Amino acid sequence: MFAPTQHDVRRFFCETFRKERAGEPLTPLEAIASDWISQHPEYHGDLADAEAAVAASFEVxxxxxxxxxHLAMHLSISEQTGVDQPRGIRQATDLLSRRLGSLHEAHHEVMECLGQMLWTSQRSGLPPDGEAYIDCVRRRATR
Known part of the structure; x- marks a missing residue:
């Protein structure tokens, strides 16, 4: 199982941004990440300097x-919907995307549910509850 460090994740996104700007070939995962990076120009400054990115602190x-x-959550949701894991997340996200008229905005809504699921899991010490996660997305899709 691959378990990247915070620095690995930051370097991955910075390197993907660099490669895209340089017109270099991207791996399939980098191509997905690059699509999300392009939809967030407000992050381009942070992505342009890998050393500063590794050292940066983003306090609430x-x-x-x-x-x-934020970008890692987009990437995670893309992967989850691509393989429909947890089962039902693809359909719930598609429904939400149709309701909002935007996959990007749907991802932002799904992020809220994903964050809530992870927070609850960390607080309780129990495994993440995939059904609660999908139910949260479905509720957002049908409000």
């Missing part, structure tokens, strides 16, 4: 979104 109290966490 500062009011800044962590671009690497």
């Amino acid at each position: 109290e500062e009011g800044r979104t962590n671009p690497f966490l």
